Amino acid sequence: MTPARPRQITIAAWLIIAGSIFTVLTIAEQFQSLGSMQMDDAIERTLGRPPFDTLDVSVDQIESMMRVLGMVAAACATAAAILGWQVLQHRSTTARLWLSILALPLLVAGFASGGFTSTMVVVATVMLWLQPARDWLAGTWKPAPAPAERAVPHLREGTSSPQAPAHSDVSERPFGEKAxxxxxxxxxxxxxxxxxxxxxxxxxxxxxxxxxxxxxxxxxxxxxxxxxxxxxxxxxxxxxxxxxxxxxxxxxxxxxxxxxxxxxxxxxxxxxxxxxxxxxxxxxxxxxxxxxxxxxxxxxxxxxxxxxxxxxxxxxxxxxxxx
Structure with missing residues (x-):
């Protein structure tokens, strides 16, 4: 059974999964256009303008580079989608660590295919290091009590007057975070x-x-x-x-x-x-x-x-x- 989790985890994980899938689809579409006359003409025009006109590269070399970057981005995105699911379903801090490692190559290589969806994956990965996601992955997060539960004072056995709760989670909250x-x-x-x-x-x-x-x-x-x-x-x-x-x-x-x-x-x-x-x-x-x-x-x-x-x-x- 998946433990209760804050909405931030759900949103971040699904952003990682969806962004990774769209990154792979965008790269697949780009691969289909590589080698076409329209793509070759666009690359030739770019290489004919400074500062690219000083580069001793051909259209085929540029397309090969785009294929390599695309494959790197697709591989990182595929791994990120799997890791995002691991975070969502298995509360995995190891998956979060690997997502953080993959963030930089995915961001850089993803710009070869536009960069929007890969940036979305990176932003969602950063969210996993913020509260309350950080506490949830560490196993120390507790859902906020219901309003009725917060309103009822604790009663000690054998007494008729309300007493303060014996344990408070104030000390467990990170410094600077409001209850x-x-x-x-x-x-x-x-x-x-x-x-x-x-x-x-x-x-x-x-x-x-x-x-x-x-x-x-x-x-x-x-x-x-x-x-x-x-x-x-x-x-x-x-x-x-x-x-x-x-x-x-x-x-x-x-x-x-x-x-x-x-x-x-x-x-x-x-x-x-x-x-x-x-x-x-x-x-x-x-x-x-x-x-x-x-x-x-x-x-x-x-x-x-x-x-x-x-x-x-x-x-x-x-x-x-x-x-």
């Missing part, structure tokens, strides 16, 4: 969404800034396709565009790190962090509304921002943090 009911699923879901999309945003902007610095001409061409009059504007130069984009990347990176820290504080029941995180998600949503008009890919983080605000605004989440 109280089990963490709401809505709060945990908001934290997971924040971590996943913040990490993806930070990685995407850092990568884009690197490409802009290495090959500004290609980036300018792409911007001019969207706005043909861009370079005709007074004072607009390639150098200015580089500076603006690097500054934007720095702001997004700082914003993403701040959001991740706020999400962690919310997880630790810091009440003011919930309000600040909602404000951050709202501001990000306003920017994404404008960006989604030009780039439909931004609809996904826009929806994630709205869902995060909705989850954090729930009454059960607010009550949990105020207790």
């Amino acid at each position: 109280g009911p089990e963490r709401p699923t809505a709060l945990l879901s908001a934290v997971i969404l924040t971590w996943i999309f913040s990490l993806l945003a930070a990685a995407g902007f850092v990568l884009a800034a690197g490409v802009l610095i290495a090959d500004p001409g290609w980036v300018i061409d792409q911007l001019e396709r969207t706005n043909p009059d861009l370079m005709a504007q007074e004072g607009m130069t390639e150098r200015l565009i580089q500076v603006i984009f690097v500054l934007m990347s720095g702001v997004v990176l700082a914003w993403s790190i701040s959001a991740c820290v706020l999400a962690f504080l919310v997880l630790r029941r810091v009440a003011w962090a919930r309000i600040v995180l909602m404000v951050c998600a709202g501001c990000a949503g306003l920017v994404l509304i404008v960006g989604a008009v030009a780039n439909p890919l931004l609809i996904a983080p826009l929806v994630a921002s709205a869902v995060t605000i909705g989850l954090l605004a729930r009454r059960d989440v607010a009550d949990y943090l105020r207790r």
Whole structure:
């Protein structure tokens, strides 16, 4: 019989299992496109632009590398799915350890197939090291007593007056963790969404800034396709565009790190962090509304921002943090 477990374990384990399965499916789909004319043309165009034009590699070598990375990611994802099930069903700290070891190669190799689902697996693995998952895996976690049970005082045999319980679990709680009911699923879901999309945003902007610095001409061409009059504007130069984009990347990176820290504080029941995180998600949503008009890919983080605000605004989440 599976022992009672906190919802955090259930959510994290199923995220690991589902993310691993989707990672394998994505890699399988990518393998089917390798060797096609469309893929070969895309790789040739990439190798023809700096800084990749200095690399002495062929299209076949790049595709071989993608196959190797794909196989590594698929192997790690397959193992992660099995280990996630072991954590869920068998309370295995060894499975958690192996998931942590596989997290880095899965994250790196997973970017060859997009990186979203592999990042989700890594974030879920981190959750297994947080409370109350850590105590549950160690065998020291106790479910919160029902409200009626907490309200009834303990009576000592032979006495008619209520006495304090002989044993309290206060000393067993980790330092800094508040006593109280089990963490709401809505709060945990908001934290997971924040971590996943913040990490993806930070990685995407850092990568884009690197490409802009290495090959500004290609980036300018792409911007001019969207706005043909861009370079005709007074004072607009390639150098200015580089500076603006690097500054934007720095702001997004700082914003993403701040959001991740706020999400962690919310997880630790810091009440003011919930309000600040909602404000951050709202501001990000306003920017994404404008960006989604030009780039439909931004609809996904826009929806994630709205869902995060909705989850954090729930009454059960607010009550949990105020207790």
